[in-house]
Amino acid sequence: MQRVFWLIAAILTASLTHTAFVLVIPKFSLERTMARLSTAAGVNTFFILPGEERSMLLPSFPSNSVVGACAFDVETGPVAVDANMPDGFWVLTVYSAKGDVLYALDSNQAGTNSFTVTLSKAPSLIEQLRTKPTEEEISATGWSVQTPVTEGLAVFSQPVTDAARSRSVAALMMKSKCRRS
């Protein structure tokens, strides 16, 4: 009987450990990365990633690529990202703090290099049932992302091989802003 008890305990321990290794530790790793990246700039502020961080996060991009990011927190309200992207191929990806991709588009899908994406907390099921969106809210959903996880990382990246072009791309991308809306 005791052996059965300890066997069940071992199975439960295995399940908990397995879950921690798959769901908790990777999430913690990403949160630590986000905290490290946004140490200087802070939360809800646009910044350009330094070279070494860029190579770690996006190893398939050449070393002169320009990657901008905004570590956002929409717990207390929506955050707007005013993107100012250069000509050429670029990609915007919005990740939750769990590493899930919430939103992604590239330059061809966007059709424009200047746009605003609004990030906000997804309403709960009860809030959705109780509140009816206004026509204004419905028409404004084109460039908006709702996330159930309030923290995340919006990453703007353009692969660049030429060092001189990299500087001009970075200067243009730095005009992007991340702000409370």
Place this chain on the structure above:
Amino acid sequence: MRQIIGGTLFIITGALAGAGSAMTLTEYLGMEPALAGSPWQSRDTSILSPAHPYVIAHYLNEGRLPPAAGLWREYAATKSDDGAVLSIACVYTLTAKLPAHRWWSVAAASGGRGERPGNGVITSDTAVAEPNGMVTLTVSREAVAGNWLKPPPTGTFSLLYTIAGPQSEQAPSPAAMFTIKRRDC
């Protein structure tokens, strides 16, 4: 006392089994070969994939961001077409007929887990294709004429081939795969 020791051993075994299974599944679950017999493999990062939590965990554990499904497709190879592990001691030739107007890159990354990636990356912006659309890359320690990709400085390495996905206007057709031929060693 014996019961406590025995019970503790059960718990420790359970914890090791949980951790070991998680690490194994994170490394191998969700991987699909690009083509039968090809050394290239990819991970399905779609949220609809049953292996989604393990695939995401794999990227985050490596300190990387998962590529967005539909926007990118990423393939990795640790061996050449003849099954030999990729090593900086050898020269490799990668050949593919790639569709035009589709962004792609090939990077040579260090083989060890957690090691910083090498800086060798070649993209569609700089690679020169032949008139028939064939692209040939050479991976070697010494610089060569043509499309040259420098591997990391030591040991074994892996190749990362990233291509804009099917939902991007840049990529209307399926990905073409590189053959990896081992030459001089």
